[in-house]
Amino acid sequence: MAFEPVLLKNVGVEGSRTIRVYESRGGYQALRKTLKMTPDEVVEEVKKANLRGRGGAGFPAGVKWGFLPKDRKRTLLCVNGDESEPPTFSNRVLMEHDPHQLIEGSIIAGYATQSQVAYIYLRVEFHEVFHILQRAIDEAYAAGYLGRNILGSGYSLDCYIHRGAGAYVCGEETGLIESIEGKRGWPRIKPPFPAVEGLFRLPTVVNNVETLSNLPHIMERGADWFTSIGPPHSTGPKLFCVSGPVKRPGCYEEAMTITCRELVERADLGGGMLDGRKIKGVLPGGVSMGILTPDELDMKMDFADPANYGLLGLGTAAAVVIDQGTDIRSVLRNVTHFFATESCGQCTQCREGTAWMDKVAHRMERQGGRHEDADLLLETARNMGMMPGLSICGLSDGATYPIETIVKKYRDELEAAIAAQPEGRVQEVLQAVN
Amino acid sequence: MAEFFTSQLGVSVGLAVFALLVLLGAVSYCIYFERKISAFVQDRYGPNRVGPFGIFQPVADGGKFVFKEDVIPGHVDKPLFLLAPCITFLVGFIVFAAIPWGGQWSLGGRLIEVQVANPDIGLLYILGVASVGVYGVILGSWASNNKYSFYGGMRAAAQMLSYEIPMGICILVVVITMGSLRLEEITVAQTDYWLGFIPQWNIFRYPLAFVILFVTVLAECNRTPFDVVEAEQELVGGFHTEYGALKFGMFFLAEYAHMITSSALIAVLFLGGWHFPWIPWTQLEATSWFAVLLKILVICGKISFFIFVMMWIRWTLPRFRFDQLMRLAWKGLIPITLSLFVLAVVLLYFGVERSFWYPLIGNVLVLAVALFFAARSRREVTGRQRGMPAVGGGSAGRTVSMGIPG
Amino acid sequence: MIDDKDILLIEEPKLTASERLFLPQIFDGMGTTIRHFFKSLVGTPMTVQYPEVQREQRLENYRGVHRLNRDEQGRVACVACFMCATACPANCIHIEGAESPWPDREKYPTRFDIDELRCIYCGMCEEACPVDAIELTPGHDLVGRSREEMVFDKEELLAIYDKTKDIKPRKNPRITGYPGTGNRPGAQDEQKEKHQR
């Protein structure tokens, strides 16, 4: 039952990055079709398709566009290519192999929202992607898909790449906006939402790369085709990443009907564990969603099911498999360290809490755990604001879920590890670490 | 010239001069003993730095009084302010004139009274002069122009007035019994014996009157527990707040002089003065110089005893509150002394005033009745008024009356 | 304001007839004083002649003259936080603070005066001190010829510390022994237990 890839259909095709190959495989046809429609019709179509944002939160893209004030003069489009959530790389795959698909999607979104400029916010570590994408943009300009009066429709759009500089929080839409404005990427308080007052205080739409990549296909094949894929609340094709010690780590396109187990073990997807290793757990949606134990792998990879397993959500649908040989304390430490480093430092809970939990996790990994630490981590995680959250952006919530799920689901292992620590090691570690 | 020294006048003058000097010394040493006694009662040493056992302490004190700066505050009534200690001092000393010190002395073939003066109205003289003493206090308090002093003076006046009544009646009882106002005669009348060995001292006839007289004397001398006049804690010294140096010294000395004279009066009235039973040298007939000397010693001994008791009481009992003090005088002492007076008059009517048993029995009866009423009295015994909360006391409308009557 | 319900009404005890007369009590008292009088007259009074005679006794919890402690390096331990001056009910502590010349400390007192005449020796300063720098020693013979002389400055208070180094003033454990200070024996263990709970 191989899924017919849509988003990834050009991947692996020779020269897929060039406009020539892209056009030859049906590229930019959707754009031509779109430009014949009115912007409102486009928005309606996308609304009908129920295209939920692929960046992690899953907010319907069409609805988001609908928030734009009617009497706006200028509108800006931001393409969120700041893919920083470990272990996610689907956007990279999309932009590296099929940049024109994104550009076409951006133009369609720009047309639908009547934007004048599209900024593609690209994280700085994507050096290759930047060169590829910049080349593609140049090609698109040359071909008249970008710039003044696109294809004679009277619609003009400029597209610029804005490179980030290494900050996870800039993946948050308002953080991204601040970053484009040349400021530190501190997420803004909402309201006002970016749709009302965003980049340069103008109405702004921020969409994920994968979300926009879906647009040409929706416009080409219609919303009904889109909704026919996957369950009603999670329509359309979705890119799933799988990494870690599996036989076939990589990015796969599937409908949101598969389970996590399928993603890891199906032969045409993850392909099962490498070297006969055993699964200890899977972080199914990027680190900030939480962890699944081997028993829970039958979770459906859609927008609704993860909540039943104590997870924050589907996230980026990037699963990383952890094998039995990995110490759960290392996983915990890796996760806390990530959030401690990437917290922007605006909200108190997040700024202090992530650093505190990182200190505790580091200490535990160095065999300095105390018996009360597990409870402490759980409570601190909750105090930092489990959903629905206490802080300006979702980073704080994201930081709490993996910690809570790890501590809850692997408590026995943690306690056993703490019990196995040599006598007096706690004080030693406290002295040494400090 | 020698004639003069052996005459009654010469002896009187000599005695007066001598007594004044001795008295001044005695008064100083009273203070010394007061301090010593208080120290011993309180397990302390007392003055012991000036001379052996501190016996030169009075000299040092006196020197200090004399040489201290004589401050007269600006707000006082100066003449009265200066007059007040002088009156008190003077009165304290001239009372001595009527005290019979040693009976009769055969000197140069004549019998001479060892007494500065032996007027017919000796007792009246003493009473009269002594009550002038309070003028000093009142004047001092008035002149000080200070409300604490004034309070002291007012208290002094009220207290003197109240306590002179039972005192006078007590003395009257003795006078009725003895039939004389001359102190020498009163003394002589006590030199007989009942049943051959019990001296006919008035203390055995009227013990109750003796006790009451002693109590009133305490009050008259402003001694504790009746020293509300100068209560330091309430009145910052009362009438002598503004006094310092020698003027204060005069008040101070006068108080002790007062104690000595009062003691002498009690000794004469109730303890037979210079008479000491069974020792021939102290009897009426012995008039040699040795006998006189011995008699003087006897009366001095009696005086010393009373002074000691006064000091003893001072360092034992706390001060009365003013209303208690007044109540004692008017509701306690005056009725009792009046009863005794009636007793004495009745005995006089039946001619048995000098007997031993009748007065004694009468005394016991009066005492019994007095105790009966005292024990039955329903008066409040504490400072609190009825119905006043014992703790807290924030309730409205209730006030605690302070020591001032009214 | 005291609530009426907090007021306890006590009935006066009824006096017996003899008590009402007060005479037995008076004589009882007279007896007591005369007994002491003769005891002192014959024997030796209880008091001693200070300063010739001084009793040999260590009053460990006596609150006498203050001292200003030094830290391990011999510097004044005080951090000039003014807590003692704030706690002082007699307003007898005067401090002037400044930036400390030492690398490990923020603030130190340039002046630290205690008016020993104003002081009521209540020990509040000791309780208030967060660094245990001020302590009351058992020293009780405190004399001076002028008021100025009785205002002890920092050097004087430190000198008292040098003299009384070996004495560990015993503070009232009921006051100072609250958890967290570690002064009280066993306090740290309790702390630990609390953590484990």
Place this chain on the structure above:
Amino acid sequence: MSWKAIDRISPVIEKDAPPLLSEVVRGKIRSFFPRYETKRAALLPALHIVQDALGHVPYQAMVEIAELLEIHPSDVLDTVSFYTHFWTHPKGERVITVCRSISCEVMGGAGVLEELKKQLSIGEHETTPDGRYSLVTEECLAGCDHAPCLLINEKLHKRVRPQDVAKILADQDNDRLDVPRSTLFDAREEGEAPAAAKQQSTFMEGRGTKE
């Protein structure tokens, strides 16, 4: 811990120092102005350009950027310090960025980092004495399907095993990209290499309690 205050008043930039940013760089920065509504928004591109030209972003460059963008140098430092990509002090000619994301860690990324440290004899956030390499870690390089991976300048090395490290380091072209580079942010004049660090220094000055 010292109570001595860090001096932030004394100037760190030499007086009368010649301008650090060449006209090429300035022109390049100016070319970004039309892209944005405000001049300030060109800050990140400007920093990229300067880092590319100078190898790092020294304080003087920040001041000059601030003048160019008409903002206060403090705003520039604010932004520079927020992002991990910018170096305020010289870095090595080639920066090795090791991914320490969870998938790389599971696949043995820590071993690669250890091997790199051993072979280069430097620690994290340090530069080799010859100024050739600097070693840093990054939270995720989004190359999880090729874990463990590392970045040498712009080139992503995939599936690096500890035993590959020596080979990679020996390769002269280990930072060469397979795709044609865009010169949008490049302001290096021909043949000029970015100034290399001459001494070891820590990642961020004035700190030492973290990590």
Place this chain on the structure above:
Amino acid sequence: MAKITIDNKEVECRDGITVLQAALEAGWDIPHYCYHPGLSIVASCRLCLMEMQMPHPKTGEMDWAPKLLPSCQTPVKDGMVVRFNSETVKKNQRDCMEFFLLNHPLDCPVCDQAGECYLQDYSYRFGRAESRMVDQKTVNPKKDIGPRPLLYSDRCVICSRCVRFTREISGTFELHVTQRGSRSEIDVFPGRPLDNPVQGNVVDICPVGALLDKDFLFKKRAWEFRPANSICPGCARGCSIRIDQDEDVVYRLKPRYNPKVNDWWICDEGRFGYKYIHDESRVKGPILRRGQSVTRLLWEEIPDILRFRFQEHVEKHGGDKVAAVLSPFMACEEAWLLGRFIREMAPQAALAMGPVPLEDEDQRFPVGAKGEAVKFEISKEKCPNRRGVEAILEQAGGTVLAFEDFIEKAGADAFSAAWIVGGYPKPWLEKAVAKKLSGKSELLVVQDIFPNDLMAEATFVLPACSWAEREGCFMNIDGLIQPFDWAIHPPDGVKRDGQYLFEIAGYTGLYSGKRVRELMAATMPAFAEVLAAPQLAAHAH
């Protein structure tokens, strides 16, 4: 007027304010760090979170929002329902305080902020007694960031008030947040210190002890002050201030909230301009000079002597030979009393006002702002009461001269009796002017804080008091009449100007500004009512 319900209590509030502001104004003590009514809202401290009713996204009905919302950021809407007194809200405050104190050094004993520190206050209200963190605290360094303030990064809670102040009020942008996450610190660009004319305010708005004033560092503990409300005499703006003094020593000045004049701010010139009041060289004690002999006068005898001497003089030489120079540093009441005295002695006397110290131009903040955007202004007139004294001179009528004319006339021997008031914190009488005036007057009264050149020949020298020792009112450049209280006693031997002028003018009893203003109101109704700045609200720190 919007009506909102807080904790089941209906509250009326101004439109356009936030829920936090409404709650604070209605008397709720809502904890907050990052919110400051004078600055933009960042909602980053997360302490003021409340439960709120929001329209449900689907049904549109009002329902409790699923999460706590920052009250500092949510504008009030009519009919809004919020809950502050609830377990969830309290729990958040408790947890937040734990996070705030995690890396806080807890060095309150040596921190100058102790006593007025919101970290302390909230910690007492919501905090835990012990930290659950056993790991070592992150210690951030102490930084010397400018000539006035000192930054203790380890006490900082990153509320970013100071950063916003430099960006929004001073417009100088010196401060920024450096690094990110738990390593965030406030910092300046090295070599570009925080150095602007209003920098002292960052110390005031810092809710914790992170920014401290070097001038005040370690001088005193905050709870020892007995403050007095006053008006800054530094310039004609007349900012509302609070004088913090203890035992007659002024330690610092703090701004007082006054929306009509200075909002929450004062400038450094005013803030640190009080030092002269403790100068040793001040004139102490009144002096009478007869020929070569100099006598110290008793204050009691001064009114009689002065009145007698002036009367005598007027009888001898006529009233038009009398002149008085009033100082723009005088309170209105003092100027009125002196004017009244002179007019009573000699109705034809000439009155003048002393020189007004001027700078080139007003300073406006944010730097470069114009019109509506101006948030704070420093006047170029460096005296507090030019307008007040002018108004009084105008009311006094008769001969009123400009200062230059007065000098001119005095130089031409027009006056033989003069009363000259100084009271300037800086030397004001130029040598040339003094020379012109010298030797002209038979009866010369000089009233000044510091010795000036005329004192050597003055018949009477009367010591003046600084404004901190006086009481009265100033009329600021906009014509607002603002009263101020005395904060400290004058130095030994000096009497308050108001008091002796009161007596000299023929009144008995105690001088009080209010009493004199009542007298003044008869002819100058403006003085019947003075502008009282609102009491410093707890939240406007």
